[in-house]
Amino acid sequence: MSLHPYLADTEPAAQHLFLGLSGYYSSRLPSILQYRDDAGVIRITKEENEEFLEAYEAHFALETARAALAGSILQIAYSALKQYPSGAVVTPQFSNLGVNGVNPQPAFSVGRLVRNIPIGLLIYAGRIQYNHWEEGEPTNPVARQIFRELVVSYKDDSGFDLGYVLDYPAPRPVPHHVIRLELGWRSYDAYLQDMSQLLPTPPD
Numbered sequence: 001m002s003l004h005p006y007l008a009d010t011e012p013a014a015q016h017l018f019l020g021l022s023g024y025y026s027s028r029l030p031s032i033l034q035y036r037d038d039a040g041v042i043r044i045t046k047e048e049n050e051e052f053l054e055a056y057e058a059h060f061a062l063e064t065a066r067a068a069l070a071g072s073i074l075q076i077a078y079s080a081l082k083q084y085p086s087g088a089v090v091t092p093q094f095s096n097l098g099v100n101g102v103n104p105q106p107a108f109s110v111g112r113l114v115r116n117i118p119i120g121l122l123i124y125a126g127r128i129q130y131n132h133w134e135e136g137e138p139t140n141p142v143a144r145q146i147f148r149e150l151v152v153s154y155k156d157d158s159g160f161d162l163g164y165v166l167d168y169p170a171p172r173p174v175p176h177h178v179i180r181l182e183l184g185w186r187s188y189d190a191y192l193q194d195m196s197q198l199l200p201t202p203p204d
Contacts, residue, residue, distance in 0.1 A: 063176070
């Protein structure tokens with residue numbers, strides 16, 4: 001099957017972005033899990049908490065770099081869905097996310113489901129969050145609800161239960177989490193597989 005022209009035209013840029021992103025995953029953020037006791041409860045002193053926050057802040061530049069690369073990938077994917085809608089229709093099952101067929105366009109309510117959210121909407125919400133991350137929780141109602149759903153999904157994960165609480169400990173961009181944890185795009189090939197299915201079949 002031939003590659004959609006949009007994917008062919010953006011292939012060099014997308015490949016470089018994924019290559020750059022992969023280089024940042026060898027360095028990991030400080031984990032609060034180091035303070036977990038034998039019962040799995042996080043127990044941390046005031047001094048340890050201050051040390052943890054200092055280490056976390058020291059890695060903010062690393063997170064910013066990851067987010068910049070991932071946000072650019074989401075922008076490419078977002079533009080593809082906006083420019084080449086598949087003719088999808090909004091189904092009632094996504095009304096809980098605030099989707100009404102107008103904003104966002106039905107073209108984003110497409111793709112496989114991740115945590116009962118179409119990946120088209122995860123692309124939409126992740127791109128909005130990156131562009132407006134300094135606001136904390138998105139003002140866009142659909143993006144805001146999607147991230148609230150993600151927070152609920154991780155509520156029992158002691159290592160990431162605050163991962164999508166967008167204003168704690170301070171507002172921060174999280175598109176790299178959306179790319180890696182939700183979309184599962186750990187390589188250009190994974191991205192290409194999804195995007196080839198999301199876009200309409202190109203003419204012969």
